[in-house]
Amino acid sequence: MPQSDPRTSTGTHEPLIRFDQVVKRFGSLTVLDRLDFTVDAGERVTLIGPSGSGKTTILRLLMTLEQVTSGVIWVGGEPLSHRYQGDRLVRANEKHQRRVRKQIGMVFQQFNLFPNMTVRQNITEGPIHSLGISREEADQRARELLEMVDLSDKIDAHPAHLSGGQQQRVAIARALAMRPKILLLDEVTSALDPELVTGVLDVLRTVAETTDITMLLVTHEMQFARDVSHRVLMFDHGRIVEEGPPEQIFGDPKEERTKAFLHAVLD
Amino acid sequence: MEFLIDRLPLYLSGAGTTLLITLLGAVLAFALAMVVGVMGTLRNPVARAIATGYTETFRGVAALVLMYWMAFAIPQLVPYKIDALFAAVLALGLNVGAYGAEVVRAAINAVPKAQVEATIALSMSWWRRMRAVVLPQAWAQMLPTFGNLVIELMKATAIVSLIGVSDLTRVAQEQRASTGETVAAFTGALIAYFLIAQLLIVGMRLLERRANRRLGRPVATGFLALLRPPPATATGGGRR
Numbered sequence: 334m335p336q337s338d339p340r341t342s343t344g345t346h347e348p349l350i351r352f353d354q355v356v357k358r359f360g361s362l363t364v365l366d367r368l369d370f371t372v373d374a375g376e377r378v379t380l381i382g383p384s385g386s387g388k389t390t391i392l393r394l395l396m397t398l399e400q401v402t403s404g405v406i407w408v409g410g411e412p413l414s415h416r417y418q419g420d421r422l423v424r425a426n427e428k429h430q431r432r433v434r435k436q437i438g439m440v441f442q443q444f445n446l447f448p449n450m451t452v453r454q455n456i457t458e459g460p461i462h463s464l465g466i467s468r469e470e471a472d473q474r475a476r477e478l479l480e481m482v483d484l485s486d487k488i489d490a491h492p493a494h495l496s497g498g499q500q501q502r503v504a505i506a507r508a509l510a511m512r513p514k515i516l517l518l519d520e521v522t523s524a525l526d527p528e529l530v531t532g533v534l535d536v537l538r539t540v541a542e543t544t545d546i547t548m549l550l551v552t553h554e555m556q557f558a559r560d561v562s563h564r565v566l567m568f569d570h571g572r573i574v575e576e577g578p579p580e581q582i583f584g585d586p587k588e589e590r591t592k593a594f595l596h597a598v599l600d
Numbered sequence: 601m602e603f604l605i606d607r608l609p610l611y612l613s614g615a616g617t618t619l620l621i622t623l624l625g626a627v628l629a630f631a632l633a634m635v636v637g638v639m640g641t642l643r644n645p646v647a648r649a650i651a652t653g654y655t656e657t658f659r660g661v662a663a664l665v666l667m668y669w670m671a672f673a674i675p676q677l678v679p680y681k682i683d684a685l686f687a688a689v690l691a692l693g694l695n696v697g698a699y700g701a702e703v704v705r706a707a708i709n710a711v712p713k714a715q716v717e718a719t720i721a722l723s724m725s726w727w728r729r730m731r732a733v734v735l736p737q738a739w740a741q742m743l744p745t746f747g748n749l750v751i752e753l754m755k756a757t758a759i760v761s762l763i764g765v766s767d768l769t770r771v772a773q774e775q776r777a778s779t780g781e782t783v784a785a786f787t788g789a790l791i792a793y794f795l796i797a798q799l800l801i802v803g804m805r806l807l808e809r810r811a812n813r814r815l816g817r818p819v820a821t822g823f824l825a826l827l828r829p830p831p832a833t834a835t836g837g838g839r840r
């Protein structure tokens with residue numbers, strides 16, 4: 334099986350993520366409509382737009398929690414939604430997706446920590462059993478990450494005994510422990526009490542400043558999006574309405590729908 | 601009272617047999633329930649069909665008739681005689697396992713989808729997802745119903761008395777027949793069944809406590825709390 338898209342061998346610059354005419358329908362509802370976009374390695378991209386505009390679906394397709402209706406998603410020059418059978422692209426099977434998605438991590442709105450595991454077990458589970466690294470190394474990684482998210486003293490606590498903000502910081506550590514190339518952040522502060530939001534955003538700022546992980550964010554924290562992202566994509570009805578650097582999108586939006594949306598959320 | 605004290609060794613031996621059949625039947629029922637219950641949650645249509653076939657078949661037959669069939673019909677069909685006690689264990693295990701499989705299937709399906717999504721985000725294998733995330737969370741949900749099934753199983757073991765196994769019921773019948781002390785003979789059996797049931801209840805509650813503690817849920821402590829039904833806890837492992 335070829336390991337890369339033949340198109341990369343032309344020597345042109347290959348983005349880390351590429352959506353190629355991606356359509357996603359749920360029944361008769363079209364959530365993504367022939368979507369094309371790319372994200373470069375190291376780029377941090379924020380997706381904004383009204384609810385139902387398809388932002389979260391993009392993250393879920395990348396994490397393979399949903400499958401495309403048509404079109405192809407590429408990650409690192411390799412198909413994610415599909416696989417090669419000879420020279421033909423066919424639907425990816427679970428085995429193929431499991432291998433490719435190891436480079437992708439995700440933090441969920443509702444944290445989704447495993448309640449039957451301690452904080453340490455939550456963080457070391459993936460590295461030990463999915464990546465096959467040693468328990469000692471996974472443990473070392475967990476301790477370093479917990480230090481970064483400022484929860485070293487909670488290493489043996491149960492998730493049920495942590496606040497929402499603490500749980501989300503553990504969830505960030507858990508995703509980073511897999512050393513992903515791509516980190517997907519799906520409204521990670523939306524379920525938190527207002528006073529807990531800052532702690533989580535501070536951690537993410539640190540990640541943005543100290544690593545070159547490619548990030549895709551769906552967020553309603555516009556100030557945060559402005560601070561950390563290189564590019565903002567404005568979605569409506571499953572299509573990109575406008576895109577540009579955050580200063581331009583937030584400071585000088587061109588499209589009426591972008592203006593209306595920003596007006597609504599910033600008030 | 602004197603009647604029972606004199607016959608205590610007989611009743612104890614009968615109770616021992618009842619307990620033995622209960623435990624062997626429970627082990628078989630548990631193994632079947634787990635395997636068939638998990639098969640019932642798979643996407644593979646063959647696995648699902650086997651699971652449905654098993655549960656529908658063995659939920660629908662009377663354990664007593666199944667035991668008679670094992671003990672008396674099988675020797676007519678093949679040159680092999682199943683031991684009476686073993687026939688009872690098989691019949692009860694197959695029967696209760698069918699109910700248990702439905703409990704396992706329902707408990708697995710009740711684990712929040714978000715938990716499964718988190719295992720996908722960590723690229724966990726199917727086996728690891730079941731073993732490390734889904735079953736430990738489903739387990740806490742299965743236990744209360746499993747407790748009821750074990751008690752039902754224990755009471756149903758009385759059917760072995762009909763094929764000559766000296767369990768508690770058989771001991772009571774024999775003592776009544778030989779002494780004519782009907783009230784004392786059966787009262788002794790009732791008390792013994794009640795005590796065995798209490799023993800099983802306490803054992804199951806201890807398992808429930810441990811399961812809930814592992815999920816970080818609050819648990820009642822102390823021995824008396826083991827005899828009372830636990831307060832209803834939120835089901836599923838989902839956290840909001």
